[in-house]
Amino acid sequence: MSLPAAFEAWGPLTEEVGKSGVLRLTLAPRRGRTVIADQYWRIPLQGLPPSYQDGDDEAYVYLLNPTGGIVQGDRLQTAITLAPGARAVISTQSATKVYRMDETYAEEVNHYILHGDAVLECLPDQTIPFAGSRFYRSTRIDLDPNATLILTDLLAAGRVARGEQFGFEQFFVEVEVSVGREPCLVDRLHFEPADGRMDRLGLWNDYVYYGSLYAYSPRLDKDLIMTLAELIESCDGVYGGAGGPAPSFTVVRVLGRTTWAVREILFNAWDLLRRRLVGKPARPLRKL
């Protein structure tokens, strides 16, 4: 990771402010199921024991932040490694709220490593940056060419129901997917509302929720991307598109006016991809 200047200006995050959470998991197949083969965590990050909601080998792992949100100075580091043959759905327990900050910022750094034919479906809840917050999130994914990845992200413009939108100060989010160490797809968004209205044409238009999906699989072909694009573009009330920027990759971007509209379209996209790439339908996540 390399921090943008707008964050760096606050100086390095120290132990005195905020919390430093660490979560390291290794998932591996054992006796017909994917289990946590190795783990280390430090509050405020924590992983819950896996459940098996599809009734097969695939582990559902929920990441938990018991403090209920991210405050200034927080550093959260998650590293999840999947051994060949491991299959996992990773999600969060609830939405990630990023609170107002008097000074400095908060950062979340995620690193997922997929070996062999591992399958990772990463479907976190939405992120809500409150007015006055500054948040840096970097998610790096290293893929074996035979691995399968489906990753979604959902971002709110703020606490929209309260009429608060684009009140945050800095929001930087990057997703970097590499196959064999070569970055193939890098999505970096840096929103600074003080820099100009966010509802301008081509930026967020007049939408307040933004969802994205990134997928990779050696089984992802042009026909599937075409079907996905037709599904995304045919939805009313949201504005979305899909495409395949590189072989075996697809990306979806969608803007909407409500959380549920964007969530529904991401769910439908997940369902389509999951049936073809993982061999089973999507299911509404049962939170524990």
Added chain:
Amino acid sequence: MRADETLGALLQLTSGAFPTGSFAHSYGLETFVQAGLVHDVATFGEWLGVHLTHSAGPTDGAGVALVERAVTAGDWEAVLRIDRLLTALKLAPEIRAASRSTGRSALRAAREIFPGPAVESYAALLDDGQAPGNTAAVFACVAADLKIDVPVSLLAFLWSLASSLTVVATRLVPLGGIAAQRCLRELGPAIRGAAIRAESTREGELSTSAVAQDIAALRHARLYSRLCIS
């Protein structure tokens, strides 16, 4: 090179007559026009301002500055790394293809018109399959050979991009010639602002945040009828 020779070279490189094929690309603008969202000078100006500030400036603009500095320093490893990052940052397939296609055309022309060591080294890397051939990287190599200062290269690159999209808009929206040029003139501060920002953008800060424009670029592939390639 004398100042007037540098200016002459820049004018030629950024001229609409320089054969890059950029007039065939709308970068998602055509989708906005067909949806009725861009329909006059004011809405086009808003769209182009966002494109410069949140899309072209922080990726290709910043890429020109980074690559030109790397070429001047002889750091070809960095040139390749930044060039590949520029490709990875383009998520809409048509935008990825547009940058490579205009980049290749510009390189072919530059080798004839502005031959120089950087252009030749880059051409060899492209032939070798190592460099992706993004238009920003090619522009930076030509600028390095011509010894144009980075801030000037940036202004020239972004101005030429804005000018070419203005010509595309004249055809698509459509706009009157004088109204379109006045719009371009009024975007001067936005072009300068994007150039200044791009000058200090670091590799880890290259980004495209114009989400709706990116969606439009994705949707462009499936428009029923289209005049532009992207």
